[in-house]
Amino acid sequence: MxxxxxxxxxxxxxxxxxxxxxxxxxxxxxxxxxxxxxxxxxxxxxxxxxxxxxxxxxxxxxxxxxxxxxxxxxxxxxxxxxxxxxxxxxxxxxxxxxxxxxxxxxxxxxxxxxxxxxxxxxxxxxxxxxxxxxxxxxxxxxxxxxxxxxxxxxxxxxxxxxxxxxxxxxxxxxxxxxxxxxxxxxxxxxxxxxxxxxxxxxxxxxxxxxxxxxxxxxxxxxxxxxxxxxxxxxxxxxxxxxxxxxxxxxxxxxxxxxxxxxxxxxxxxxxxxxHSYKPYPHCRVTHGPFDALTEIVTANDLRPDEIDAIRCWGEAWVELPVWLSTTVDRPHQAQFSIRHGLAVSAHRIPPGKAWQLPETLRNPSVVGLMEKVSFAPHPDYVATLSADPSARPTRVEVDARGTTFSASRTHPKGTPSADPSIRLSTDELVEKFRANADGVLPAGRIDDLLDGILNLEKVENVSALLARTAPPRR
Missing domain, CATH: 1.10.4100.10 (2-methylcitrate dehydratase PrpD)
Known part of the structure; x- marks a missing residue:
């Protein structure tokens, strides 16, 4: 049978x-x-x-x-x-x-x-x-x-x-x-x-x-x-x-x-x-816009108070309520609001825990910049996805200093790809791990976890390794 x-x-x-x-x-x-x-x-x-x-x-x-x-x-x-x-x-x-x-x-x-x-x-x-x-x-x-x-x-x-x-x-x-x-x-x-x-x-x-x-x-x-x-x-x-x-x-x-x-x-x-890996603590559909905006503000050394407007074209289903919400009082709301995420990106806060701290959620400068963000579906979104399901066409324009700066993306950082500029490498994941573990575990335990996980096939018993995900007992 x-x-x-x-x-x-x-x-x-x-x-x-x-x-x-x-x-x-x-x-x-x-x-x-x-x-x-x-x-x-x-x-x-x-x-x-x-x-x-x-x-x-x-x-x-x-x-x-x-x-x-x-x-x-x-x-x-x-x-x-x-x-x-x-x-x-x-x-x-x-x-x-x-x-x-x-x-x-x-x-x-x-x-x-x-x-x-x-x-x-x-x-x-x-x-x-x-x-x-x-x-x-x-x-x-x-x-x-x-x-x-x-x-x-x-x-x-x-x-x-x-x-x-x-x-x-x-x-x-x-x-x-x-x-x-x-x-x-x-x-x-x-x-x-x-x-x-x-x-x-x-x-x-x-x-x-x-x-x-x-x-x-x-x-x-x-x-x-x-x-x-x-x-x-x-x-x-x-x-x-x-x-x-x-x-x-x-x-x-x-x-x-x-x-x-x-x-x-x-x-x-x-x-x-x-398998995609995230460089930002935010819903994946917003990552292309963050990549593009980060390029703009970094290359031109833009300060948040210089920005008059941020216009974004990206993934079409961001038009659903959870992504367009302007209510950002708690971390789960910040993780989906595209306006809040772009405002935080414009402040060049390193991606990680700091994006969702109370002082970031309620930062008057971040909240004020949210009001200058607009979003619309990218005009090539459907056609591009039809040709490549992993693509996320994105364009961002920033008005500042009397001019308009722009950047575009087809694939957000972290997408699986043979292109090392797009793929999140293992070295980059190691750096992400160190940043995430910082302040939670002592440096020695972070090093032990990295070594054990990256050589996991050689570990005969994982008990001691996994126990090191906790801080030492006092």
Whole structure:
């Protein structure tokens, strides 16, 4: 009898070996781990990260898993919740279709790996499997926006909770599950997938601090699925093949192309070529404008008080409410408001935690410059995306000193590319990590984490390495 889609995904996870994937799969698995841990360290004092840690402490329990950036050791379930929330707290974490993946799939696997003393090679396998699986779900389902020849369509239901499948597989790999238990875990994950709430969040402002779909509950759902299978529950192995009543139907996706989940699976690794890394703690759709504006103000040494107007043409769906909002009282609002982001960029504040500090959010000069920003869709947006889905055509004009300065971009910095000026290199990710960890961890621990993560395949037991994501106990 033919294996179901769930079973084929389980076979893929069970058969993975660090020696089989191409080098870029191993490299990118290290890169996303490095970037995610750094983002978590930077995010612990932002609303979302701070609240995530408080909620995790309420869950309680002693254990051997670390909450990144604080001295707490707790259960894997509690640590996974806190770390998932802090990775995504600044919106500084990597982007992989369907949107964000790392905050949903990494925390559970890392917490279990620390508790169980897993090898670095096993952790890399779990990272690779979870990201490949999550990316393939984005190919099978509705994506955030679809180009239809002459316009951009935004799906009715949006979110990233399909990453729960990857989260369950990653947790199962760390637990050492065989293909049959993994199949049950993946089937259970489908049945307990949290809802996708992104669309209502982006349409209604002022919006909630939890953002699109909370990462913590999804990370825990993946762990729940893995442990439930381990302890004897069975999963619905037809849940991805049942077009009438299965996952496609109850998750609300209008598009369902299940062949994308399994075609070339285990042979063709797709996620590294589609993984973007963020140089700014802001929604990815605004990065092209930030690149262009930074070029203008830096090259011409413009001061904010010299600027009379900033005109921006960019990604068309920035016209939706969450991006056009001028209410910026809390970090999650700053992470999406294009006016606030451009105003902060014009002040040349180094991208990172400082962008979302209270003094930046309420800086009178930043708030005043927001009123001078205008936005419109780039006239070539649809045509350019039709030719190259990774492109984000952008133009920025700045009126200052009685003249108009301009700059354009096709691809924002951090887009995967053979062009080193566009791709965010590993060296640049290291510098981003150092900046994010500064003030949270001592220099020695930062160095140890960098060395361990960049050489993770050589680490026999990750427990000591992951414990160094916390400051020394006093």
């Amino acid at each position: 033919a294996r179901t889609t769930v079973e084929q995904l389980a076979d893929f996870a069970a058969d993975v070996s660090l020696e089989a994937p191409p080098p870029d799969v191993v490299e990118d698995s290290k890169r996303v781990l490095l970037d995610s841990v750094g983002c978590a360290l930077a995010g612990i004092d932002v609303d979302k990260g701070r609240i995530g840690i408080k909620v995790a402490r309420r869950m309680g329990g002693r254990g051997d898993a670390t909450i990144f950036g604080v001295a707490d050791r707790t259960t894997p379930f509690a640590a996974a919740f806190a770390n998932a929330e802090s990775i995504n707290a600044l919106d500084f974490d990597a982007v992989l279709p369907p949107g964000h993946v790392a905050p949903y799939v990494l925390p559970g696997a890392l917490a279990l790996a620390e508790e169980r003393g897993a090898s670095g090679a096993r952790v890399l396998e779990a990272i690779a499997v979870s990201h490949e699986m999550s990316y393939r779900f984005s190919r099978a389902m509705d994506y955030t926006r679809t180009v239809t020849g002459t316009e951009i369509q935004v799906a009715t239901v949006l979110g990233f909770t399909s990453a729960v499948f990857g989260a369950a597989a990653a947790a199962g790999l760390i637990l050492g599950q065989d293909r049959e238990v993994l199949a049950d875990a993946i089937g259970i994950a489908g049945a307990i997938t949290p809802v996708n709430s992104y669309r209502t969040w982006m349409m209604n402002v002022p919006n909630s601090t939890i953002k699109y779909s909370m990462a913590g509950p999804v990370a825990q759902a993946g762990m729940t699925a893995a442990f439930s299978a381990e302890d004897g529950h069975t999963g619905d192995r037809t849940i991805l093949d049942d077009a009438e009543y299965g996952y496609r139907r109850f998750i609300g996706s209008e598009r369902w192309e299940p062949g994308a989940l399994t075609e070339g699976l285990g042979v063709d690794w797709l996620f590294p070529a589609h």
